[in-house]
Amino acid sequence: MYRMGILAALRSKQTKATVGVMITASHNPEEDNGVKLVEPMGEMLVPDWERYATWMANSSDEDLDSTVKKVTKEAEVDLSVPANVFIARDTRPSSVSLAQSLKDGVTAMESQLTDYGLLSTPQLHYMVRCYNTKQAYGQHTEQGYYKKLAHAFQSLHKLNDVGGGDYSNQILLDGANGVGALKVMQFLNHMESSILNITVCNDGSNGKLNEMCGADYVKVQQKPSSGMPSQVAVKCVSFDGDADRIVYFYTDTNQCFHLLDGDKIATLIAGYIQELLTQSGLELNLGLVQTAYANGSSTKYVSETLKVPVACVNTGVKHLHHKAQEFDIGVYFEANGHGTVLYSKNAEEKILQACEDPSLSKDQQKSATVLKHFVDLTNQTVGDALSDLLLVETILWAKRWTVDTWNASYTDLPNRQLKVKVADRTAVQTTDAERQCTRPAGLQDAINTLIANYQSARSFVRPSGTEDVVRVYAEAATREQADKLAYEVAGKVYDLTNGVGDRPVAPSS
Incomplete structure (x- = not known):
């Protein structure tokens, strides 16, 4: 952690921007811990600097000074440039002391730091991007994060309020006994209580982080998390320990378990965006990015039924994120539930113009306005379980779908x-x-x-x-x-x- 504090300061100097460091081991057991470094636009660390991180981690204490000099020389870092680092941590007991070691590394480089304390991983990614875009992306505070999501979600709820249908706003949420549980409860304070009825389970008051719960447990074990009440046909959601993954699931009247993972979420979002593009008359290049782990049925459904282009890349979110940037609108998800949507500058500008374009019909303008709020509801920096939950609920509300109706869009191959x-x-x-x-x-x-x-x-x-x-x-x-x-x-x-x-x-x- 000390060495990663030094590395973060070097990256900040090299980019002449604020960077972030998140202390977390994500979906791993509570006794594990690790670190994630955040780029100036909220993305994950670039490959060249992953190599430098490996050098730093494997350097002996005696060679650390020469390793730092080696990184500084190869990366062409100007040490006279000031550095600024945002840091945050998850709820693991070890995170507090490790945060101190991280701070020591940052301050050893005579760099500024802001300690946000407990945050979800996507929140820190969001803060870094907001700060570096001079608030154009949003306010770089936790309250600013909640307010942006709440405003966009409530605006979409009103725009799509056409009545009827079988949609239910009742959700049982598995917080994996992690930071996501805390943040969901704080977010709900910014919402009109009638819109979402979320009951948070595994909120950290009992049980260990990620132990027999969380998105990874549900995905791998193909069964509900422990610590959740057994309720038939109730929509359930599971986050992972640092709240950057999400999966949905439910148990039907025959006691059969159904999982709606990253593939189901990706196809739902891609299909909805395609509908909005068609309804608004916007001509933008939409694509879905998957890995080889994506279920074959999902790929067939997207390419043959939705007629949305599908790209396949190597496993790892960084590969999906990079490929998604090649589209005007790129949807990407790993089957494990980690994903988001990226919008190019061209796409965002065209969407905003369409909202006020007098040559378009009122219905076309409305669809463009829905898409504008949908963009604001999306955390484009990295997968964000809370943002993704709100995107899914927006679509289910607009379509008046139950989770069972959503699941029936296509059937996963075993x-x-x-x-x-x-x-x-x-x-x-x-x-x-x-x-x-x-x-x-x-x-x-x-x-x-x-x-x-x-x-x-x-x-x-x-x-x-x-x-x-x-x-x-x-x-x-x-x-x-x-x-x-x-x-x-x-x-x-x-x-x-x-x-x-x-x-x-x-x-x-």
Whole structure:
């Protein structure tokens, strides 16, 4: 943390702008902790500086001074330039002491800092962008963040108030015993109480952060979080520990669990924006960005039914964010629920002009106005669970949809994820946005042969970025087929990569 404080100060000097540092380990267990660095426009750290961060982290104490000089020289940092760093932390017990080490690193570089205390990760990203845009994006305060979202959401609620339908404003929210629970409750103080009826569960008063709760738990375990009351057909939402991921879920009258993950959220948002563009007459380039983990049914639904272009990139939000910038309006989500919408300067200007364009009909102007508030409701810096929740609820209200109606837009193919321990993860290399394996020789051919045995099947493998494991993804027409394919592919990975431990074998049914 001390070293990352130094690095943040160097990045601030190099960009001649304010940067941010968030102390969090996101969806990881409470005993873990980590750090996320924030770029001047609220985006994640650029790849070159990820490399410098690795240098700093791996440097010995004796070599730290020379490592700092090496970074300063290679990045062409002018040390005479003043630096300013915003910092914040999540609710982990370790975050307080780690924040002090971070501050020590910043002050060691004779740099200014602002400590925001407890914030969600997306809130800090938002603050940094607001400050660097001289408030054009919003006020760089927590109250300013709430006010901007509340105003946009309530404006959209009134614009879409046409009556009728089965929409319910009742939500059970799983706060993962993290900072998101606190921030939702604070946000609700800025809202008219009749618009949203949110009951916050796992609010941190009992239970450990992310333990048997949170978005990652719901996504991976395919079941509701503990600490939530069992209610049939009630709309449920789960945040992760630092509130940059969100998934929806519910249990139907047959006690069947249904998950609406990042794919469902992305398709809902992309479809709604496309409707607004059509209704307003605006001609803007809309696209959806996914990773290989996106369910095949979602990709087919977007490209064939919604007719929205789909791009696939390597796993990691930074890759999705970068690709989404190539569109006038780029929607991106990982299946785990991390995502947002990006609007180009050209798109925002055209939307604002259309709101007041006398050559357009009243209905066209109204659709453009809805889109303008939808832009304001979006945290364009990074995935934001609260902002994304409000975007989804805006759309469900406008369409008068229940969560069941939303879920019925398309049916996910059953899928299974596994991981195989290997001696060296670099033995596996991929191409085509990680969908095709180029090494070891013969592995992709073996995967193709296995896929051919199943209906609507797809499978890929990719090495972990942090540990010596290879991740396996498989989907097929039935749960049984998806499970069987996943274990068969995992077995091939084990055989061809010097697998460690026991060879993967499907559990007996």
